[in-house]
Amino acid sequence: MKKTENERPVRLGVERFSERRDLKRLRLGMLTNALATTSELAPSVDSLLAFGFQIATVFVPEHGFYGEAVAGEKVVSGYDEKRKIPIFSLYGETLKPKLEWLEGLDALLVDLPDVGCRFYTYAWTMSYLIEAASETSLPVFVLDRPNPINGVQVEGKCQEEIFGSLVGRFPTPIRHGMTLGELAIWLQRNYFPNAKVEVVTCEGWKRGMWWDETGLPWVSPSPAMATLDTATVYCGTCLVEGTNLSEGRGTSHPFEWIGAPFADEDEVAKLLNSLGLKGVKFRPVRFVPATSKHAGEICKGVQVHVTDRNSFSPVRTGLCIIAAFKQLYRQNFVWRETTFDRLLGTKSVREAMNETDEPIAVALEVYLKPDDQFIKQRSEVLLYQS
Numbered sequence: 001m002k003k004t005e006n007e008r009p010v011r012l013g014v015e016r017f018s019e020r021r022d023l024k025r026l027r028l029g030m031l032t033n034a035l036a037t038t039s040e041l042a043p044s045v046d047s048l049l050a051f052g053f054q055i056a057t058v059f060v061p062e063h064g065f066y067g068e069a070v071a072g073e074k075v076v077s078g079y080d081e082k083r084k085i086p087i088f089s090l091y092g093e094t095l096k097p098k099l100e101w102l103e104g105l106d107a108l109l110v111d112l113p114d115v116g117c118r119f120y121t122y123a124w125t126m127s128y129l130i131e132a133a134s135e136t137s138l139p140v141f142v143l144d145r146p147n148p149i150n151g152v153q154v155e156g157k158c159q160e161e162i163f164g165s166l167v168g169r170f171p172t173p174i175r176h177g178m179t180l181g182e183l184a185i186w187l188q189r190n191y192f193p194n195a196k197v198e199v200v201t202c203e204g205w206k207r208g209m210w211w212d213e214t215g216l217p218w219v220s221p222s223p224a225m226a227t228l229d230t231a232t233v234y235c236g237t238c239l240v241e242g243t244n245l246s247e248g249r250g251t252s253h254p255f256e257w258i259g260a261p262f263a264d265e266d267e268v269a270k271l272l273n274s275l276g277l278k279g280v281k282f283r284p285v286r287f288v289p290a291t292s293k294h295a296g297e298i299c300k301g302v303q304v305h306v307t308d309r310n311s312f313s314p315v316r317t318g319l320c321i322i323a324a325f326k327q328l329y330r331q332n333f334v335w336r337e338t339t340f341d342r343l344l345g346t347k348s349v350r351e352a353m354n355e356t357d358e359p360i361a362v363a364l365e366v367y368l369k370p371d372d373q374f375i376k377q378r379s380e381v382l383l384y385q386s
Contacts, residue, residue, distance in 0.1 A: 014200075015039065029097075031109065031111075033113075045058060062122070062125070063222050065080070075091045095165065096129075108133050109140075111143040115231045116147040117234055118174045119167035120222075123183050126183070126184060127187050130192050130197065142181045144201050150177070150310075158374050160348065161345065174235050175314065177207075178381070206384060206386060235318070237256070237304060239318040239340065242336050242340020242341070242343055246301075250289035253287070258321055260299055268302050268325065278311040279311040279312030280305065282302040283302060284301075316366075320360060330357075335350060
């Protein structure tokens with residue numbers, strides 16, 4: 001049975017912030033998009049405007065305000081005629097707000113939907129906003145949201161090398177197990193000590209909760225993040241972007257369908273299922289991407305079916321999928337080296353896979369335990385109980 005408003009277990013940070021009548025006199029800049037909504041599906045910025053808050057400026061991350069820009073597409077600044085508010089892009093000519101964009105503002109707000117993964121760019125866009133705020137003494141209020149893939153599991157070592165600032169600006173595991181608010185406090189404590197950061201927490205969220213346990217509607221936070229199922233596998237299968245395999249972009253199941261024209265779907269599924277990876281099964285599948293890699297071609301491979309999401313390890317699974325294709329089709333498989341190394345944060349795994357005829361063994365043995373220093377830092381900023 002569908003939960004009613006009064007039965008929803010979780011109340012969002014933006015809904016709690018709307019009660020802050022003392023802040024209505026402030027001129028606010030807001031890092032957000034239309035995909036950050038209230039529980040009633042109103043864009044957060046519209047909800048705050050309706051409550052009488054003065055949102056003078058909006059900053060937008062990758063994909064733009066409406067989320068229509070595809071991955072990697074530069075977003076231009078402009079003016080929102082509907083809301084009569086200037087829109088400044090932090091995914092275009094600059095990643096960090098220009099000082100003139102902050103003039104006349106009294107405080108900054110952040111409300112963005114995150115997916116709990118290091119290489120999802122929104123968190124790092126927030127880091128640039130916090131950095132700019134620390135240089136101008138502007139307070140930052142982060143209107144928190146649940147981590148959709150829970151806030152308990154942490155997977156993957158921190159980067160050995162920082163290859164790209166928007167897929168991991170600072171050392172972080174691939175699956176960090178924090179909310180955006182907790183990440184903001186972590187950033188402030190470890191990198192921007194002069195920043196003034198306040199998190200408006202969610203009410204009723206527990207660390208072990210997945211999004212579908214919150215009673216909140218799912219709104220795709222970016223064009224290819226279609227469902228919670230997508231987010232569940234994304235921390236691992238996004239690594240496929242670093243190869244010539246299709247990661248399912250341009251289909252109805254991005255990051256769940258993995259394949260290539262040169263593969264045999266039954267062969268791949270048999271090999272992957274033989275590994276006995278926890279919480280996951282692989283179904284043979286064929287698909288034709290409408291866009292992106294192998295557009296218009298029949299790709300053969302597997303669909304990733306998560307059978308137990310709490311025991312499922314997306315990072316290990318993603319590495320094993322890549323290794324299986326490489327092992328079976330070494331004459332056709334090609335790395336996109338810069339992309340793979342940038343996403344994983346190290347060259348060592350790719351190089352180890354290249355040095356053996358059995359790269360699956362590397363994927364199964366690769367060290368995925370998070371760094372002790374990060375685990376300690378994380379423990380000091382957690383805002384929610386298990």
